[in-house]
Amino acid sequence: MNTVLWIIFLPIIIFIIGTFMLGYSRKFIARIERRYGPPIQQVFYDIFKLMNKKTNISHGWMHDIAILMLLGGTLLTLYFIPVPGFHFFAQYGDMLVIMYILLIPALGMALGVGETANPNGSIGISRALMMLAGYDIPFFLTFIGMAMLNQTTSMYELINIQQAGGFFGWGLITNPLLGVAALIALQGMLGEKPFEVMVAPHEIATGPMTEMGGKYLGIMMIQHAIAVVVELTIYINLFLGGALNWFEYIIKLFVLFTVLLSVNAVFGRFRTDDAVRFMWKIPLPMAVIGVLFIIF
Amino acid sequence: MEEKLTQRSVWEKISNKLSKRSLWMLHYCTGCGAIELPPTMTARFDMERFGISPMVTPRQADILLITGYLSVKTLKRVVLTYEQMQAPKYVVGFGSCTINGGMYWNSYSTMKCLDQYIPVETYIAGCMPRPEAIIASFNDLIAKIDRGEANSWKDYYKNYDFYKANQDRTFEGPIETYNDIKADAAMFNIK
Amino acid sequence: MSIVSGLLLIALAGVILNVLFYKSKIVQKYVSLLLFAVLAYLSFNMYKQVGSHFSIPFLIAGQSIGFTITWLNYYFALMITGITLLTAIFSLKYMEGKEGIVHYYTVLFMKTFGMLGVILSSDLITFFVFWEIMSWSTFSLMSTGGKEAPKSALKYFIFAVTASMILMVGVVLSYSLFGSFDFAVIHSKIDSLSLPMTGFLLSIFIVSFSIESAVFPMHSWLPEGYSNTFTTFTAYLTGISTRIGIYGIILFLFGIFGIQTVDKLVILGKINFRYIFGVFAALTMIIPTFTALYQHDAKKLIAWHSVGQGGYMLIGLASANALGISGGILHIINYLTYQVLIVFAIASVEYRTGTTNLNKLGGLIKKMPVSYLALLFGIIGLAGLPPMNGFVSKWFIYKALIMSGYPFLAIAAVIGTIGTILSVYKLIHNMFLGQLPERYNDIKEVSFSMQLPMWILMIVVFGLGVYPGLAMGLIAKIQTSLGLAVVPYSLHGIASGSGQLNMLVITALFMGGLAVAWIIYLLGSRRKHVNQYNNYAGGHFLNKDVAYNFNYEFYAAIEHVIDPYRKKIIERTERGIIGLVDAVSEYVRRIYTGMINTYAIYILTAFVITIIFLKELI
Amino acid sequence: MSGVISISLVLNVASSGLILLGLYIIFTQKNLIKIVIGLGLADTGVNVLLVSTGYIDGNTAPIFSNSALNISNMVDPVPQALVLTSIVIGFGVSALALALIIRLFEKTGTLDTSKIRGLKW
């Protein structure tokens, strides 16, 4: 019964947290730019407005389904990630599963954008996929490294192992190279600067989102809110010892997010090839060295 | 006007209240007026605190901000862009040029009155208007949305023949935007 | 009468019928189809005779030779006949009115005959004979069907004949070492062999099979060879023909040599045979996958993946634990289904548009939704995303690699997967998504006989994804028969202590997620499908005269990153070898100068040299 | 017989000299006719060698006209028979060679081997 309640309310809770985190990010950036910034619940307004649009256009059925794949895939990921108090599904799929289902939203998005036949969209999706090749390889290598280190591929067990070691059991402490590599990769994964060339509003008109309006964009924003939390949670679970209660969890989320946002706020934008090169030249060797430490 | 206000359902009232907090703006900057927008957006005036933020594609935008004069050539693009926006959508004419041609009133190639071609929600007078004026007019727009009165976009669907005739006369023939406005009106049930 | 002889005779009958009645359309189409159906039915029923042996009344070098049925054979026979049947159904329309249709069907039977013979054989000679039949029939059909075909077929053949020559040495060497061609006899005597000799023999066999299954340094024949022939034949080749090499590797690594023997082969005290093999498999995964990014031809792109996917199977086998081996074996059937599905979709597009050039296609989703769906299922499988079947086997392989401590092989697999996603997206985007060129406005979806195989394969791809247990039952039997440990499996995944996999849950959750998304989607107002030219391009008016879509150099940026590391060593080496042979040939020909005097001098020189050589004897 | 050059030595030297001379001509001369002459020389040399194998110093010819002679005093008659055959064959070959060379000359207009190289490589 408890599980059923979790299943129903978890996405809603995560969605709310995600909305506020995105609002927080806008506020945070505004303050750094010495602006007042929007209210923290601004993202919620945006989503509401988008869902409330009177007309919507779509370029075909794949465009419609892609949006569903995007949100559906993210929800799927969400269930497999242990959060405090809920790890029911974590037993049915481990980190390798998470690794792969993280790619479903990307693929769904790519397919939908492809069907819009928008030149900017195609450019954006090509950049997004190339960036994926950039950051996913080091990120997954840290996955594999952590799995090897702890001889388990279950994320829940990973949390327990880290918690057992206290603060010094955290992945970031036990294997700092992997932790930092994953942190850089995470920045790319979230599409924060300097790795946001796939969106690049001034250049390719938000790229993949060019043809997305109304409820399509609304669903994308919902997905984004959830995905941010999901991706941060993965990092927390892998390297920051997970969380035992929701208070600790939210604190960790916000702290981690603030770190990433600070980077975001002060950086410009890497070109695609530079970004990929950076990802393959800095975090990837770091991760490789980290894994070598684990082996020997 | 009074009738319309009373006809709003509770849901519409709520949605208007919430929607007014988030207005995304596509600025069509062909004229000099665009120079006034950066101060409006940045630290000095910061229009994001009203939930107004710049967007780059018409699909996402709620407001189409026309800054400055329009020639025949650019007007075509404006019409296309306008038709690509998702309703509800609001056109804001920025500066004198959009009202009466401004300093170009005399030019053979400049459009004198924007609302002959697309329905305009608000004009911002001035050559050119200061950021304060922009903020003020946006606040007007927000208030209008709140009251449920910002319905000019429906005119385009209802009186499409009028707009189309004006457009065709100016463009000397129809332009192909691949938008069937009348079918849209029927499909989305816009009255 | 054994089913084996039935299978082989029917395949041979197909060859003969097609040659005899080369003018009859009915024979080519329907009789062939019927025979293929019978083949599939018979091979399905083979499980009743597992373990039986059938010898040919014929002695070679005093040895009796023959066929046997094992679970491994059964698994492969099912795949061969099944895919042949589907190809035949698909070919009904596809090959209609094409030149060389007689040749096509004849070779299809010949090839089936060869492959069935290879997998069913119980001794090296039979194996070799059918192996040759297989590669010759491949060569013969690969030479037709396209402008570049003869050249690429010749390239294939050079590799194939090299493989068979090496195999021949292996065959004869085993005979002289063990005095028998029979697999069982060799297996029983393998322990008595010295380790260097075992290593040498095993390397000979593995190298030979690696060429056939396009393992890294010997892979370059595959993309060219497979992409220039008839597309249906490409499906057949890429689906199963390449994997016969994997069959050989499984058979020799686990069946004949046995994993205990293989594990004794260690060099430098630490690096064992399997690990070297694994490194090559890893390179096989990575390099072709990234080469695929550069391709502009759908068939070539997918042919490169044919190479890359082989790496997953091999790396699974190289891990040599129960999970990895079952992953490798499972990947064969998974790969078969989605790869053939993809090629069928490409073939449909080619059938309607006449091209597979990715730069000339686009937007076909509006015209050919079923083919699109087929391709979509296929690429999700190929990229290894849940809930399609490719995910399951890849999961097994990853897990096995991580758990047995091969992180870099695992990361190679990850890199391969990412590269795969990139290139398959290019495939589907450039063919089906994006702008529909005006010239394709009138094309229609392919007819039912071409859709049917695609539907069947889509069901299989999805079904095996949700219920991998359907195949795992057979694989467990194979593993038991090879004397390997078995993975504890259930119908919808595996159930082990750390980190189980339950595809049913994943699929159900995914469906649930989709349903939730759908409800949210329905909350908004209606949507309208608009014309593709109703599109935001900075206020630009789009119309049919403008090719505005972005697909030409789709991954230019990442190509810039990779280019400095892409030295084309293999290509250059191959060109060097060809140049060397050419040069040697030219110089050797110069021996025959045409001068009588020189020729006469040769005689005396030979005489004198002989005397010098043999002066101790004189 | 010390100090005196034996006949068999002469024969051996002659035969090997002729053979080598013939071969030398074949190796070096570019004129086809000369090559045929060289062949003839070499043939002759071999014939001499063949005859010399049957020669036994001081013995008589193997003719049974004089009954006083003993068979054991005769030289071996077999090589002489062989030489006859060999000469005939050599003659035939030379004739054929010259015939062919004439026909070749008709076609090519030269006897120079370095120019008759239509067939090479």
Added chain:
Amino acid sequence: MVNPILLIIIPLGTAFLISTVAGSLKNSTKYLAFLALLANVWISISLLPQVLKHPVNVIIAGIKPPLGINLLVGPMGAIFSIIISVAGILVLLYSFKYIEGEGQSKYYTLFLLLITGSQGMILTGDIFNLFVFFEILAISSYILVGYAGDRNGFEAAVKYLILGSVGSVFILVAVALIYQETGTLNMADLAGKFASVASGKKMMIMLFFITGMGVEAAIFPLNSWLPDAHSSAPSSISAVLSGFVIEVALIVIIKFVYSIFAMTEILQYLSLVGVITLLVGEFAAFNQGNIKRVLAYSSIGQIGLILFAMTLNSEAGLSAGMMQVVNHTASKSILFLVAGYMIKMTGSYQFTDYKGIAKKMPVSSFLFVLGVLSLIGVPPFLGFFSKLNIIIAALAVGNTFNTVMVFLILLGTIIESVYFLKILQIFYIGDPIKGGVKEAPFTAVFPIAIFAVVILLGFLVLPEINIYAGSAAAELFTKIQITQVF
């Protein structure tokens, strides 16, 4: 009991008969030749069961062997006479339509003389007779090479003649030395007497003999006449020359090395030479554009393979070599005969001009494919089994040298397959060539088809072939022939 001397007498007699009746019978003399060879085939086949039981020793003119002349027929001789007779009659049949124009009786006379020479070389038990038959064979083939009467034919004939004569000088020197050392010319007698000759002298004699005979047997580098002669001769003659003439010379060398000189020390050197010959032949053929030159170079390669097999110093190797001889005779004959009609139809020697010819000449092209497959050694053709046996025999010896040699042979095979496949692809791919190209006549296709049947169905009688080849090998290897004479 048939007398093996008939194998020599019949063609020789018929040859003279033909030249005498040529004036009245004109071109119909070919039927006489056909009848003679038919008789030859029958005799040679009926000889086989006899010699398998006991070698046949025919004494000529009533004088006993050490002094008189004799024929000595073992299984090897019988098998070779079957090969010669059957290949001869089939090629003769092919010549019926292929050889055109007046004066055909000359062709048939010479053809029969060539058969005579080959049979005699195989069957004779006397070393000087061997020389005589060798010269008969050589002279008739010199003329036949130039039979077409074109420039290339004469050039090739002259080259062949000069080199052949140099070879015969060497042989004659060897004969003279043999007689000097042993005082006998009878092979059986020689084998006994050589045991007491110093090995250095024996080696010298053998080197003279091998060098001389090697010219005819096309061992590298003595084979320089071969590409010219085989490619310029009429295709029927090329088929014969490649089909059995060089093999006959080779088998004489092998016979001398194994049974008469019994010098097995030299075998390893010879097998190295064999492999070099193979590689030279295959490499030289690789970039060749003239189809008949390709086939000629391929013959060099094949002779190298046979030489390698036969010099393995094992019975298995000899037996495998015999099988390869059969295979090479049949498959190379097919290739040359088909190429003959292709050249005739298109008027070009370059195979690049044969694009799509298979659509016009389907049967011939198909037979060509069969020939190629067997030559390369593709199962289930005869060539596969012979090559398999060769490799088995080579690896059974088990030393590194042989293993390396096997790899080199397989390298040669790879190159051979590549250049043959290039030709096949040209035959089958592309639009059919223009002009009046049509299928070869029945008298040409029929003999080729018979050859094809031999290589295609050879594997059905594989045990029998193994037995015959094995007994021939045993004859050479264990010197049964020699010991049973006295």
